Amino acid sequence: MLTAVLALTALAIVFGLLLGFAAVRFKVEGDPLVDQIDAILPQTQCGQCSYPGCRPYAEAIANGEAEINRCPPGGESTIIVLADLLGREPIPLDAEVGEEKPKMVAIIREDTCIGCTLCIQACPVDAILGAAKQMHTVIEPECTGCELCLEPCPVDCIDMVPIKQDIFHWKWPYPDETVPESKP
Amino acid sequence: MIRQLFKFKGGIHPPQHKDISTRQPIKAATLAKQLVLPLHQHIGESAVPIVAVGEHVLKGQKIARAEGYVSASVHASSSGTVVAIEERPIPHPSGLNAQCIVIDTDGEDRWIEHSAPTTPYTEMPASQLRNLIRTSGIVGLGGAGFPSYIKLNPTGTRIDTLILNGVECEPYISCDDMLMRERPEQIIAGAKIMRHALQAKQVLIAIEDNKPEAYAALTNACEHEDIEVVQVPTLYPQGGEKQLIKVLTDKEVPSNGLPVQIGIVVHNVATAAATHNAINLGKTLVSRIVTISGDGVAKPCNLEVPFGTPMRHLLDQCGGLRNDVDRIIMGGPMMGFAMHSTDIPVIKTTNCILAATRDNVTPPSDIMPCIRCGACADVCPVELLPQQLQWFARAKEFDRAQEYNLFDCIECGCCSYVCPSNIPLVHYYRYAKTEIWAQEREKEKADQARQRHEFRLSRIEREAAEKAARLAQKKAAMKNPAAGAQDAKQAAIQAAMARAKAKKQAQGSEPKNTDNLTEAQQQQVNKADEMRAQAQQIAESRRSQAQQMMAGKQAKDEKE
DSSP, X not given: OHHHHHHHHHHXXXXXXXXXXXXXXXXXXXXXXXXXXXXXXXXXXXXXXXXXXXHHHHHHHHTTSSOSOOOTTXXXXXXXXXXXXXXXXXXXXXXXXXXXOOOEEEEEOTTTXXXXXXXXXXXXXXXXXXXXXSOOEEXXXXXXXXXXXXXXXXXXXXXXXXXXXXXXXXXXXXXXXXXXXXXX | OOOOOOOOSOOBOOOOOOGGGSSSOOEEOOOOSEEEEESOOSSSSOOEEOSOTTOEEOBXXXXXXXXXXXXXXXXXXXXXXXXXXXXXXXXXXXXXXXXXXXXXXXXXXXXXOOOOOSSOGGGSOHHHHHHHHHHTTOBOTTTTOOBHHHHTOOTTOOOOEEEEEEOOOSTXXXXXXXXXXXXXXXXXXXXXXXXXXXXXXXXXXXEETTOHHHHHHHHHHTTTSSEEEEEEOOOBTTTSHHHHHHXXXXXXXXXXXXXXXXXXXXXXXXXXXXXXXXXXXXXXOOEEEEEEESTTBSSOEEEEEETTOBHHHHHHHTTOBOTTEEEEEESOTTTXXXXXXTXXXXXXXXXXXXXXXXXXXXXXXXXXXXXXXXXXXXXXXXXXOHHHHHHHHHTTOHHHHHHTTGGGOOOOOHHHHHOTTOOOHHHHHHHXXXXXXXXXXXXXXXXXXXXXXXXXXXXXXXXXHHHHHHHHHHHHHHHSHHHHHHHHHHHHHHHHHHHHHHHHHHHXXXXXXXXXXXXXXXXXXXXXXXXXXXXXXXXXXXXXXXXXXXXXXXXXXXXX
């Protein structure tokens, strides 16, 4: 009886120490789940999900505070990948946050621009170039199409235009056919 | 000795239909009034125009230069005037427009001055040959359009075998067949240049046994050459690079790899002929042989076509279209794609223009569910699992599709051909491939955006911290204005004095031109020195005065 108790106690102490050591030695910095979710999000930093950027939204998803269907720029494909990562069922995009739109870029109508720098301050990825009382312009390849620059512009000189299709970015359309459902 | 041949797994025997376009010899296409030369006729970067609108150009003149490593130049295919550099429809499955140089021909078809090089190719280093091939705009003429000079650069690998691909396995297409029948000497001459550039041990020319005339012509031309012409049994898609290597050598190219890794290089026979024209005759690539075939055209034949000629012009030359034409396909019925209009120009990769009637191609309707018969897996020449891939593509599970080696698919169309349910399998793979590429591009862009956003946040934070620090300093200065200001001032004065001292010391070294001076010069120098000493004295006294004043002021401040 006593031997058993002692043996079990000894084992408990040994394993306790081992686990304690492992917890210190192999400590993971930061939250890997947040990083994984953040890597999936499209990084438009548009705030349509009601969080101030992609990373805060990733943190909210990781903490279970937000659903995975609040990212309109990512759309269906992002929801599918997120669902896969988190082991949940894919759900349709929350209509409340907006709808999936084709990719756009902001263009400044340069003859209307008054050089107020408000859009520069609003741009989350520093994709607008200009200085006070100088004309501003959008660095198109850097623009994520978040639309955050539209609202602060006092003269409404920023347009969102769809990205022009060219042969280098063209995609084959989804085969147009009605194949009756069959299970793999 | 008869070469032992091997077999790749799968493959099909579609009806050939080649004889309808091989009854007549190759004819020259008539010159079109306007030529539209796309800047993107090859795999890789688009060429960059080097002519201006209004400029007169000659046939063979370079009008756009290769940009980047994987690229090829574009040359005027006839003489005339450049009338526009703008977006026009090009042969592409999307039907989208792309940058083109438009030339109004003058009808003279005058060549730019060109001549055979003074040194024979055997005395040229491989790099010079590659350069000539690059500037001549030669790309793989089999249909892929990969810049040929890159495939002649083994980058250190020993090349054992150079294979010239004259298989031409796809139905209807006969341009290589006719080239081999009529111009075998050009192919042999090109093969010798390629062999020299690669230092290949052996050269094989592979021809399917449904082209006995071509085989005979090449065997005849090779009689005194160290080149082996091999007849291979007809099987689609034997013309695929990797399939042909397997048949001839029993070697397999690794997944995601290139033939050069196993010491083999494959070029099309037409590319070899173009290489001969470029190196031995100095002619740039301005035309190619195009098969005009299909039941929809009255007189099918092979034409030598200057690039940029609209397809409609060629179809008209072949007797025009019949009324029951369903679609115009560039390439063959297996791998080609439908054109959106007949105004689209012929480019370097246009091996065939197929005017297909409804009987020529499988109608895309009456698609049935998959019955899991497995016929697609039996015929796949790359040993993939077509039906699994199709399911993953349909469900948009692209990572699973990649796990099943989607990117090894050569889009030969065997699986779609045998599918009893008429499922457009290849369309699914093409869809999945372009989706994956788009996702990769988006991922790259997202990473860039994340980096820029994080940098912006850290910059805002830093700016805020700096501002706070400045404010704190100012506040401190406000609290104790005299001491702070005095300290700063004193420090500035000290620093300035130290700088002046250092400067003086640096200047104080003996001037170098004061030896052997005349009397007058010596006097001048002395005078200047005196004045300098006086000036220094004055400055010194002023400085001490100022210091006294400062001290007085400080004392006063302190008293207050």
